[in-house]
Amino acid sequence: MLGRLSPQTLRILALLVVLALVLAFFASQVPNYFNARLFNRISSSVAIMALIATAQTLVILTRNIDLSIGSVVGFTAFATGNLVAGSPDIHPLVLVVYAMLVGAGFGLINGVIVAYARVPSIIVTLATMAIFRSALVEYSDAKSITSSQLPQWLVQFPNTSLFEVGGVQFRAAFVTAVIVVLIVHVALNRLRPARRLYAVGSNPEAAEMAGINLRLTVLSAFVMAGALAGLAGFMFLARFGNITVVAGLGFELKSVAAAVVGGVNIFGGSGTVLGALIGAILVDLIDTSLVRWALVSEFWREAVLGALILTAVAVDAILMRRLIRMRIAREKERLAALPQTEAVE
Amino acid sequence: MTLLRRLQSWEGFLLAALLCIMVMNSILSPQFLTVGNQINLFQLSIEKIIVALIMTFVIINAEIDLSVGSMMGLSACAFGWLFQQGVDPVLAIVICLGIGALGGALNGWFIARVGLPSLVVTLATLIGFRGLARVLVEDRGITDFPDWFDAFGQQGLIGPIPFALIAFVVLFVVLWVVLQRSGFGRKTYVIGTNREVAIYAGIDTARHKMIIFTASGLISAFAGLLFAARVGAVRGDVALGFELDIITMVLLGGVSIFGGTGSLMGTLLAILIVLNLRNGMALVNITGHIQTGVVGMLLIASVLVPRIDLGRLRRSKEETA
Secondary structure, eight states: OGGGSOHHHHHHHHHHHHHHHHHHHHHHHSTTOOSHHHHHHHHHHHHHHHHHHHHHHHHHHTTOOOTTHHHHHHHHHHHHHHHHHHOTTSOHHHHHHHHHHHHHHHHHHHHIIIIISOOOHHHHHHHHHHHHHHHHHHHHTTOOBOGGGSOHHHHHGGGOEEEEETTEEEEHHHHHHHHHHHHHHHHHHHOHHHHHHHHHHHOHHHHHHTTOOHHHHHHHHHHHHHHHHHHHHHHHHHHHOOBOTTTTTTHHHHHHHHHHHTTOOTTSSOOOHHHHHHHHHHHHHHHHHHHHOTTSOGGGHHHHHHHHHHHHHHHHHHHHHHHHHHHHHHHHHHHHHHHHHHHHO | OHHHHHHHSHHHHHHHHHHHHHHHHHHHOTTTTSHHHHHHHHHTTHHHHHHHHHHHHHHHTTOOOTTHHHHHHHHHHHHHHHHHTTOOHHHHHHHHHHHHHHHHHHHHIIIIIIOOOHHHHHHHHHHHHHHHHHHHHTTOOBOOOOHHHHHHHHSEEETTEEHHHHHHHHHHHHHHHHHHHSHHHHHHHHHHHOHHHHHHTTOOHHHHHHHHHHHHHHHHHHHHHHHHHHHSOBOTTTTTTHHHHHHHHHHHTTOOTTSSOOOHHHHHHHHHHHHHHHHHHHHTTOOHHHHHHHHHHHHHHHHHHHHHHHHHHHHHHHHHO
C-alpha cells in the first residue's frame, strides 16, 4: 500500500510522523508540555518562517537558491514601518501590497540577473544579500523603527485571535501564513504555469524542448519569492515592532534549512511547500521545546538542530534511493511478465 | 603584446583592478602605503583569507563548505573552554586542530560516502558546529589567555610581521604547489570539471573529497585559533557569518561555482582587491555594511564583465574575417 503513494505524499506523512514523535517525546520529558502558550509561541514564529520557507522553496524548485531573503525581509520590514509611521491612516491592505511590491522589486533584480544575465543564483544572491542590506543601511540612515511609531492595529495584528479551538488561539498572522502556503501549494499542484517550476527544475533542456520559457519561469520564481519575503517582512514588522538594520539577518539559511528538512530537493525539481511548512514547524518546535527541557541547557538548541537536519536529509536520501530501486525492480518484473502474455496472444 | 594578452586573462584583469585601487588609495591617504597600514590591512581579515585558500580547493572541486565560519568559532570556543578547564594551552591547540579535522571529515563523510549535496551537509554543520561552540562557552566571554598566546596573534614575529601573516604566506606557497603543480591538484580540477569522467579515469573521488573537506576543517580550526589569539578573547559568535565573505573572495578570484576552473593566484589577487578596497573605503569613512555591499556589486560584475568582453571580441573577429 505504501508503495502506491507518491514520494511526495510519503515524505509529508513521514514528516507528520516525526512531528508527532517529537511532540510525544517532549510531552514525556517536560511537565505540562501541552499548553496554549506552546502553540501560541510556535505559531507566531512559524507565521514568518513558513512564508520565507515557501519563498525559498519556489526558488529552489527551479534549481536556484535565494540567499538574499533575509535582507529582503529586513528591508521591507523597515520600509513598511517607515511608510506607516509617516502616514498612520493608511489602509492595512495598501500597506500589505506595498510590502509585497517592495519585496517583488528585489526579487525582480535577482531574477533578471540570474535568468537573463545568466549569472549563477548563488553568486547573485550572495552579492545582493550584501547589497540589499547596505541599501537598508543607506535608506534607514542608521535609525530604527520602534513600536511606538506604529499604529495600534498593526502591533495587535499578530496577537489577534481569529478563532479558538479548545482554548488554543488561532492568531491572525499564523492563519494568514497558513492560508498563503495552502494557496501556493494548490497552485503548484494544479495550475499549469506553476507546474513549469517543477519542469524547469527537474530537466531544463526537456522543459525548453517542451516550449517552456526557461528565463521567464526562473524570473517569476524569484519575483514571487520576493513578494512572499515582502509579506514576511510585514509580519516581521507587526510581530517585533522594533526594526533595526540587522532585521532578518540569518533568515536566508534558516529558510533553506526549513525547506530541506521539509523534503525539498536542493537540486530542484521536487518538493512541496506543504513539506516546507512542516519543516519550518518542526525546526521551530524543537527550538522552542529544547528551551523547556530541564535535562539539557538551552545552548544545545543549535547543535541539536544541525544534527536533526543532517539526519533528516541523510535518512530521506537513503530511503528515496531504496524506494526508487524497489520501483525499478517492480517495473522490471512487470516488463518481464509482458512478453509472455504477448506470446500467448 | 604579451602584456595585452596577459591583461585579457582574468588574473590580469584582477591585477589591473588591484593596481587602480592601490593608486587611488595612496592618493586618498598618505597613510596607505606605510608598512603599518599594509600589515594592519592583512591582520584585520587574516583568518578569512587563510580559509579562502582552502575554500579555493573546495569550490574548484565543485563543492562548497558553508561550515567554515562555524568551525572557526567552534575551535576558538573549544580552546577557550579547554583553557578554562585548566588544560595546557599547547595541548588545547592540538585538541582544537583535531576537532577541526574531525569536523571536516564528518562533512566529507556525508558528502563523499553518503552522497549528500555539500550545500545541505555544510548548512547543517554550519548550524551544528555553531551550536557546539555555544554549548561550550554559553553566553560568557573567555579572556585572560597566556601572554605568549596573545602575543602570537597581536605582535610581530619577524620584525613587524605577525605569525598569522607568515602562516598565510607559507600556506599559500604550499597549497599553490599542491594545486598548481601536483597530481592531487590536477585531480581536484578533473573531479570538479566532470566527476563521472574522473571516476572512469580511476580516481578515487570519494577519498579525494574526504581529504579536501578534512583539510578545510583543519585549516578553519587553525584560523579560529588565530582569531582567538588576535582578539585575545572568545565568545559564542566568533567568526559568525565569515563563510559568505570567504566564498565571495574565492568567487571574485575567478573560481567557477560549478567547479573545474580557477586558480590560487586568482584567489590571492581577489583577496588583495577586497582588502585594499575595504581599507580604502575605511579611509574615506565608508562603514562596514556599505563596504560589504560594494564588494557584492564587485562580485556580480566579476561574472558579468568577462562575458561582455568575450561577446565584443567575437563580434569584432567576425567583422574582420
